[in-house]
Structure formats: C-alpha cells, structure tokens
Amino acid sequence: MQTLSPSPNSVSFRPLFALPVVVSALGFFVDVYDMLIFSIVRVPSLQSLGMTEAEVSQAGTFILNFQQAGLVVGGFLWGILGDKRGRMSVLFGSILTYSLTNIACGFVQDVNTYAFLRFLAGVGLSGEIGAAMVLVSETLPKALRSYGSSVVAGIGYLGAGVAYLTVEYFNWRMAFWVGGGLGLALLLLRVSVFESGLFSRMKTEHREVSRGNLLHFVRSWPQALKYLRFVTVGMPTWFVVGILATFANEFGQALGIADIVKPGRCVMLIYVGLAGGDLLSGPLSQWLQSRIKAITGLLLGSGLLSSIYLFGGINTAEGLYTICLLIGFCTGYIAMYLTMVAESYGTNLRNTATTSVPSVVRGTLIPMTLFFQALKPTVGALVTAGLLGVIVYGLCFWSLSQTKETFGRDLDFVE
Numbered sequence: 001m002q003t004l005s006p007s008p009n010s011v012s013f014r015p016l017f018a019l020p021v022v023v024s025a026l027g028f029f030v031d032v033y034d035m036l037i038f039s040i041v042r043v044p045s046l047q048s049l050g051m052t053e054a055e056v057s058q059a060g061t062f063i064l065n066f067q068q069a070g071l072v073v074g075g076f077l078w079g080i081l082g083d084k085r086g087r088m089s090v091l092f093g094s095i096l097t098y099s100l101t102n103i104a105c106g107f108v109q110d111v112n113t114y115a116f117l118r119f120l121a122g123v124g125l126s127g128e129i130g131a132a133m134v135l136v137s138e139t140l141p142k143a144l145r146s147y148g149s150s151v152v153a154g155i156g157y158l159g160a161g162v163a164y165l166t167v168e169y170f171n172w173r174m175a176f177w178v179g180g181g182l183g184l185a186l187l188l189l190r191v192s193v194f195e196s197g198l199f200s201r202m203k204t205e206h207r208e209v210s211r212g213n214l215l216h217f218v219r220s221w222p223q224a225l226k227y228l229r230f231v232t233v234g235m236p237t238w239f240v241v242g243i244l245a246t247f248a249n250e251f252g253q254a255l256g257i258a259d260i261v262k263p264g265r266c267v268m269l270i271y272v273g274l275a276g277g278d279l280l281s282g283p284l285s286q287w288l289q290s291r292i293k294a295i296t297g298l299l300l301g302s303g304l305l306s307s308i309y310l311f312g313g314i315n316t317a318e319g320l321y322t323i324c325l326l327i328g329f330c331t332g333y334i335a336m337y338l339t340m341v342a343e344s345y346g347t348n349l350r351n352t353a354t355t356s357v358p359s360v361v362r363g364t365l366i367p368m369t370l371f372f373q374a375l376k377p378t379v380g381a382l383v384t385a386g387l388l389g390v391i392v393y394g395l396c397f398w399s400l401s402q403t404k405e406t407f408g409r410d411l412d413f414v415e
Helices: 019-048 053-085 087-105 111-125 128-139 142-156 159-169 172-190 197-205 214-218 221-245 248-254 263-288 291-311 317-330 334-343 350-363 365-379 381-402
Strands: none
Touching (some): 019 053, 019 142, 053 111, 053 128, 053 365, 128 334, 214 350, 248 263, 263 317, 263 334, 291 317
C-alpha cells in the first residue's frame, strides 16, 4: 500500500451538517423509496393486472428477481465508474436512470414489461448508497465517520415509510411517479456537491495506480475470500426484507392469523426500524471502539427476533407488525457495515467495493427466493424460511469472526 498525505482530525460535529452529508442522506432516502416501492405495491399492482393470489406470488418473485439482478449489474457498473471517473458521476447517472425508470413503471400493463423496467431501475438504484457512503467517509474526519454514516442511513431508510404512506393515500401507479419525481428533484441538489478531496488528490498524485479494477478482488484467494465475507455479512438484511417482509402475507396465513397481513406495511415497519438501528449503530461503534462488535451485537438481536417471527406463536397481525419493527431495528447495522467495507479498501478501489458489495448482497435474494419457492410446497413457508435463516445468519456470523477490525483506520491510501 502507498500512503497519501494525512488529513487532520476534528472533534467538532459541524461537518455532519455539511452539504455532502445532507445531500447524501436525502439521496439515500429517495433511493430507499424507489427500491422498496415494488415490494410495497407488489400485491395491489399485480392484482390490478388481473392476477390470482397464486399468480401474484409467482409473478412477484419473478419481477423482484429481475430487480435484484439489475442491482448486481449496476453495482459493478457504477462501482467501477466511481473509481475511474469520480463519486459524483455515479450519483448523477444512477439517479437519472432510476428516476426515469420508476416513472415508466407507473404505466406498465403486463408482467414482462414490469420485470424489464424493474431490472433497469435496479441498475440505477445500485449506485446511490455505495457512492454516498464513500463520499461521506472520505469527506468527514475519521472521528466523525461513524456518525456521518449513521445519519445517512438513518434518514435514508425513512424513505420506506414515505413510500408506504404514498401507497396508502394514492394508487400504486402514482407511488411510482412520486418516487421518480423525487429523484429528479434531487438532481438539482447534487449540482452543489463537490467531488471527494481524497479521490481528486489520488488522480493527481497517483496517476499510475489502477482504479476500479475488478480483477483486484479475485487476483488471489485471500482477496476473493475477503470480498465474499463482506457479501455474506450483509445477507441478513435481504433475508429480513426480501423474505420475512415481502412474503409476510403468506407467513400470516401459515401462522393462522385471521386478519390479512399487509407485506407493504411490514416492509415499511422494518425500514423504520432500520432507520432507528442505524442511527444507534454509529454512536455504539464509537463507544465500543469497534465496527465488528457493534454489528455483531445488533445481528444477535436480529437473529433472535427472526426466530420469534417464525416460531414464536404470533397470532395477530399487529403482533407480526410489532416484531417487524423490532427486527428492523436490530438489523440496522448497514451504516457501520458499509463504513467497514469502505475502510477496508484503498481510494482507487473503494467505490467499486462499497458499491458492488451491497449490490451483490441484494442479488443473493435471488437464490433465497428460489430456495423459498422451491421448498415451501414440501415443508411449508415457516420451516423453509427457518432453514434459510439458519444458513444466512450462520454464514454472516462466521464471516464476522474472520474479518479484521477497521475502526479508526486512515483512508488516505491506495492499493
């Protein structure tokens, strides 16, 4: 590794209110809205296209998997672009892509078009959070890095609540149009945000260094394993959102709950919980002087509450909604998780890693949903989700035990 010139630290909290942090938080807010809007409107939108309950489950999985595939493709595309051209190029390009595509989703009339548009939306949506976290991490002094990431994620996850309320008061088509309009409005704010100083210095002082090179992540087994460990650490988030919340209506039936359980409400409550958990995770990491301890503590609660969700004998819709809120809170470790990824790679690879890792995590929902749909007819929704949870959380905790601590690491280096 080659070390760049050090940056001075500051104990003042004023940088947390600087434009890069505020705009990144608002950007992630819109990103979450547009990413979760399909999970929230999945049932009513497909029913309006004339589908039965069984067809809604199958078609919903089909469309969701297309979106997740787009997230994987976009994660690598925007990640590489961010390290080659700059963090801001990603933020502009990704927002424009997903905003226009979400507006188009409001006009769909068939499943195949729906799936194609959600794929394009996924490509656009995958660029926001990684580039935003990198920009904030490289802009703030390391003493405030935990707090800045928490602010971005905490405010950003509230976008799910606004998406749910939009659907409650308007129809599903209008919900897509609102999301696209918010993204286009966000572009006006992005104009005022400057490029990361670390990235600009690296371009000038280290022109010979390869930037955004995907081969770096697979050039040796230790490097590949390091990348894969980061992927598995993020998987519980999409087990909770993509399985427990998205198919909550099916779990409600399996639990014998008389009232209809709304998956959209479950998604919204989980993301409200995520917002609270992520706001806590920064101060918790600072207090523990550790990223890994903070993440592990939250995930222990997440795993326990997921077990209660499936096998705790919940018999009311309100009880299930309450558990969703609590699971979301304990799964609110993403701010520290992405900060840890950003701290683990040099400036020339940081955006590629921090953008592609969460996108690959989102892509792991594809095998999760295929596993769920394939095994569900044999052993039931509850047992299938339980087996899947054991695999997901088991891989996550093993990876955490093998990951190096990054708390307080100086980001002024290239690889």
